[in-house]
Structure formats: structure tokens, C-alpha cells
Amino acid sequence: MTATVLTGTELAKAIQAEAAARAEELAAAGRWPHLAVVTATADESSAWYVRSIRRAALKTGLECTVHDLGADAEPAAIHEKLTELSADPLVHGLMLQTPLPSGTTLEELASAIAFEKDVDGANPLSLGRLASGLPAFAPATAEAVVALLDHYKVPLSGRQAVVVGRSTVVGKPAAHLLLDRDATVTICHSRTADLAAVTNTAEVLVAAVGRAALITAAHVRPGAVVIDVGTNPTPEGALVGDVAPEAAERAGSLTPVPGGVGPVTTALLLRHTVLAADRAS
Numbered sequence: 001m002t003a004t005v006l007t008g009t010e011l012a013k014a015i016q017a018e019a020a021a022r023a024e025e026l027a028a029a030g031r032w033p034h035l036a037v038v039t040a041t042a043d044e045s046s047a048w049y050v051r052s053i054r055r056a057a058l059k060t061g062l063e064c065t066v067h068d069l070g071a072d073a074e075p076a077a078i079h080e081k082l083t084e085l086s087a088d089p090l091v092h093g094l095m096l097q098t099p100l101p102s103g104t105t106l107e108e109l110a111s112a113i114a115f116e117k118d119v120d121g122a123n124p125l126s127l128g129r130l131a132s133g134l135p136a137f138a139p140a141t142a143e144a145v146v147a148l149l150d151h152y153k154v155p156l157s158g159r160q161a162v163v164v165g166r167s168t169v170v171g172k173p174a175a176h177l178l179l180d181r182d183a184t185v186t187i188c189h190s191r192t193a194d195l196a197a198v199t200n201t202a203e204v205l206v207a208a209v210g211r212a213a214l215i216t217a218a219h220v221r222p223g224a225v226v227i228d229v230g231t232n233p234t235p236e237g238a239l240v241g242d243v244a245p246e247a248a249e250r251a252g253s254l255t256p257v258p259g260g261v262g263p264v265t266t267a268l269l270l271r272h273t274v275l276a277a278d279r280a281s
């Protein structure tokens with residue numbers, strides 16, 4: 001048996017086409033959707049993501065500005081930039097890239113992102129509302145997991161879902177979104193005893209750790225749907241997920257890296273920015 005490949009490129013295109021149509025209308029009405037990205041890192045995969053966001057935004061008819069504060073930026077300077085962009089009426093979406101300089105965290109700084117502009121769902125207010133079932137932007141990566149499952153009509157209600165990884169912007173919010181869809185959700189992490197025993201219960205397995213080949217064939221329940229959120233650069237300059245290629249021997253279907261969750265993440269970030277512009281007065 002070899003797994004069906006669940007690509008994200010087609011879904012990403014559809015989301016972007018819809019965002020582009022609305023962006024054009026808003027721009028014509030004098031409200032050109034604008035995404036501002038703040039970055040303070042020399043991390044290559046983050047830099048790649050920022051370039052790809054900008055490319056996709058411009059192609060979709062959005063304005064996108066990148067505010068690079070440098071890898072040695074002081075936390076206070078990042079906070080000040082977020083406060084300034086939060087107050088700028090021309091900016092509708094605002095995101096802060098990770099990783100951040102040592103001495104601060106996304107969790108600490110994200111409360112400086114205005115709630116209504118928090119298109120990557122990083123503000124604790126957005127995350128708390130998400131956990132409470134109230135409207136808020138979900139972190140784009142976590143939402144991309146469920147968007148892909150929906151796109152491929154994978155049933156979630158009453159099914160066993162296991163999320164590997166408990167980060168604030170991916171693992172935890174993905175678990176909340178799956179719970180909202182009535183899945184039975186288990187979250188695993190670095191201290192989980194016998195990871196393979198838990199992941200073998202998963203009808204839907206979400207790998208969101210950021211470690212290449214963490215999930216092997218032995219971790220996969222035969223026939224499971226596997227969503228690979230990892231984006232790990234290899235020394236050769238390629239990109240691999242958290243799921244080893246051999247997992248395809250046991251999975252029923254799985255998302256590729258590249259071309260799976262990543263493009264859907266970018267598309268949702270743009271959709272959120274257009275929605276934020278739509279709601280702005």
C-alpha cells in the first residue's frame with residue numbers, strides 16, 4: 001500500500017483567487033488590503049517564508065510591507081514597531097515572525113498586535129477566544145491543517161486525532177480547532193512516554209514539531225491520514241517535513257512537504273488580511 005498524496009497547492013490557489021477578487025473590490029473602494037510583517041531574525045527558513053508571503057500578497061493584489069528590525073533588535077524596539085503598525089490606519093494585517101532574538105518570545109510581544117489586525121492569531125486574546133469558541137483569527141498554520149482535512153473531506157467528528165507538538169501557534173491551536181470539530185484529541189510532546197503507542201491510535205495524525213523524520217512508519221496507524229506541518233531545511237538546501245518518507249508505507253494519505261500545509265498557510269494569511277480590511281472602517 002502506498003499513501004495518497006494530499007497536496008495543498010490547489011486549495012491554496014482557490015483561497016488566493018477568492019482573496020484577490022475581494023481585494024480588488026476593496027482597493028477600488030479606497031481600502032487596499034495591507035499586510036505588515038515584522039521580522040527580527042537571520043533564520044533562513046523564516047526569511048524564505050517572508051519572501052514567499054510578499055510574493056503571494058503582491059500577486060493577490062495586496063500591499064505587503066516587511067519591517068526587518070535585525071537579529072539583534074531589542075524587545076522594546078519590536079514592541080514599539082508593533083504598537084506603531086497597530087495604530088496605522090493603512091495597515092489591516094500585522095504579523096510578527098518567529099524565531100525572535102533571545103530574551104523575548106512571541107507570547108510576550110504579541111499582545112502589542114491589535115486584536116483586529118492579528119491575522120496570524122498570535123495575540124493571547126485571539127488564542128484565548130479561539131480556545132473559548134469565540135470568533136478570532138486562528139494561527140494560519142493551525143487553520144491550514146483543518147482546511148486541508150476539509151478540502152479532502154476527511155471526517156473528524158468522533159474520530160481519534162493526535163497532534164504531535166504543543167507550540168502556542170501550531171500544536172495547541174490545531175488541537176482546539178480539531179476539538180471544535182468534535183474529534184477526540186490527544187496532544188503529544190517531547191516528554192510523552194512511548195510516542196509511537198499514542199500516535200498508533202490516530203486516525204488523523206498531525207506532526208508539528210519541527211524535527212525531520214521524527215515520525216516514522218512505526219508511528220503511523222495503518223490507513224491514517226497524516227498531516228505534516230514540519231518545514232525543516234536540509235543541509236543540501238531542500239525542505240523536509242517531520243514525517244519520514246517511509247511513513248507512506250502505512251499511511252492511507254499524507255500531505256507532502258513542500259506543497260502541502262505551507263502554501264495553504266500563506267493563502268490563509270492573505271485571506272485573513274482581506275477580511276480584516278473588509279471589517280476596517
Ligand SMILES: Nc1nc(=O)c2c([nH]1)NC[C@@H]1CN(c3ccc(C(=O)N[C@@H](CCC(=O)O)C(=O)O)cc3)C=[N+]21
Nearest residue numbers: 046049096097098099141231239258259260262263265
Ligand atoms: N509567527 C510565525 N508564524 C509562522 O507561521 C511562521 C513563522 N512565524 N516563522 C517561520 C515559520 C515558517 N513557516 C512556513 C510557512 C510556509 C512555508 C511554505 O509554504 N513552504 C513551501 C516550500 C518552499 C520550498 O520549497 O523551499 C511549501 O511547503 O510548499 C514554509 C515555512 C511559517 N512560519
